[in-house]
Amino acid sequence: MKFDVYASMLYTANSPGTLILNIHALRTPNQTVVSEMFTLEPYIKAEELVSIHGENRLVRFEVANPGEISIVYTARIDNAYxxxxxxxxxxxxxxxxxxxxxxxxxxxxxxxxxxxxxxxxxxxxxxxxxxxxxxxxxxxxxxxxxxxxxxxxxxxxxxxxxxxxxxxxxxxxxxxxxxxxxxxxxxxxxxxxxxxxxxxxxxxxxxxxxxxxxxxxxxxxxxxxxxxxxxxxxxxxxDAAIANIFGDISFNAMQVNCTLADENFxxxxxxxxxxxxxxxx
Structure with a gap:
């Protein structure tokens, strides 16, 4: 069964800090990430961290300058159970x-x-x-x-x-x-x-x-x-928090959605x- 997932998050950095997000779909034997896109505005270099036993896929990035940070994650997932x-x-x-x-x-x-x-x-x-x-x-x-x-x-x-x-x-x-x-x-x-x-x-x-x-x-x-x-x-x-914030960074807004990309559900x-x-x- 295929699903399209979407998450957007908005933060305000009042000082330099670090964000660690846990919003990426897992890759498992029965869950395939067909395609995905992760964007940060303004652009910030981010790194993916996968836990040792594969319990989560984290994205970490450092915020150097004060201001708003817009985050968008989209993916198509082919899932089985x-x-x-x-x-x-x-x-x-x-x-x-x-x-x-x-x-x-x-x-x-x-x-x-x-x-x-x-x-x-x-x-x-x-x-x-x-x-x-x-x-x-x-x-x-x-x-x-x-x-x-x-x-x-x-x-x-x-x-x-x-x-x-x-x-x-x-x-x-x-x-x-x-x-x-x-x-x-x-x-x-x-x-x-x-x-x-x-x-x-x-x-x-x-x-x-x-x-x-x-x-x-x-x-x-x-x-x-x-x-x-x-x-x-x-x-x-x-262990599975959507976001971990380090520094003076405020959460402002979030939108999440999951839609069917298949038939006969x-x-x-x-x-x-x-x-x-x-x-x-």
């Missing part, structure tokens, strides 16, 4: 997990799974099948946490979201990750572009490691699960009692 049958898949014991997955069991800045251990196990610990366990906790988040724009900030954690019962996609993802980790299911943050997301924006959801696959979950239900273009993954939003969502999970590699 697979449906994985998980109805009879048992939970993977910790001693059998791959080394690179173990880090996604640990509490992190925004996902305090240690503080939510009792809650998670009291509510979901009796469900044996890991896919049904995660699906059930995702349903619980959807039904008990209100999606409310502007209700949280960059400091809000999963523990805060349980308490306040309100948040945005980032908070829904953090809570899902924390509950999974509390249940000894590795989980990681997923940020990307999403077709049919309204209002259009960067989107956050999460992946849980089940049956040897990273299975996608979105507790907001704001976009079809097969409409995602992956930008980055990480322990939480701190059929939206896919998990159904109650379903046993198929969706995986993006």
């Amino acid at each position: 697979k449906l994985v049958e998980l109805g009879d898949v048992p939970e993977t014991p910790v001693h059998q997990l791959p080394t690179d997955v173990l880090t996604y069991l640990n509490p992190s800045r925004y996902c305090q799974s240690d503080k939510l251990f009792r809650l998670a196990n009291n509510m979901f610990g009796n469900i044996e099948n890991p896919f049904q366990k995660v699906s059930t906790l995702v349903d619980w988040i959807y039904n008990n946490v209100q999606y409310l724009s502007g209700s949280t900030n960059s400091q809000t954690s999963a523990f805060d979201t349980v308490t306040e019962q309100a948040g945005v996609c980032r908070d829904f993802a953090h809570l899902g990750i924390a509950l999974c980790r509390a249940l000894t299911i590795p989980a990681r943050y997923f940020t990307g572009y999403a077709y049919k997301l309204f209002p259009a924006d960067f989107h956050a959801c999460f992946e849980a490691y089940i049956g040897g696959e990273w299975i996608l979950f979105d507790a907001t239900r704001l976009a079809p699960l097969n409409s995602m273009v992956k930008i980055a993954t990480g322990r939480d939003a701190a 059929v939206p896919f969502y998990y159904l109650p009692g379903g046993t198929q999970g969706i995986s993006y590699l």
Whole structure:
């Protein structure tokens, strides 16, 4: 499935500084960047930084002079996913997990799974099948946490979201990750572009490691699960921030869009009692 993605961002530099952006679509075995263009106005030399394990593609540039900086990224992405049958898949014991997955069991800045251990196990610990366990906790988040724009900030954690019962996609993802980790299911943050997301924006959801696959979950239900273009993954939003600013640089405005460049798109969502999970590699 092909998608066209677009992001424009406007900053004002009040003094010299550095910007590191994380808005480029990932290149993976199942996600091909057919074409892309990244422009800076005024022109500034930028360098691409790819993380060691390929979790993100960063662009870093130094701002030498005060003034406005306009950033535009466009790309056509040829994306693929697979449906994985998980109805009879048992939970993977910790001693059998791959080394690179173990880090996604640990509490992190925004996902305090240690503080939510009792809650998670009291509510979901009796469900044996890991896919049904995660699906059930995702349903619980959807039904008990209100999606409310502007209700949280960059400091809000999963523990805060349980308490306040309100948040945005980032908070829904953090809570899902924390509950999974509390249940000894590795989980990681997923940020990307999403077709049919309204209002259009960067989107956050999460992946849980089940049956040897990273299975996608979105507790907001704001976009079809097969409409995602992956930008980055990480322990939480701190690892996959759209922008990191160093210096006196102010954010002014942003526009994001993801449109279909193919035909015959059929939206896919998990159904109650379903046993198929969706995986993006």
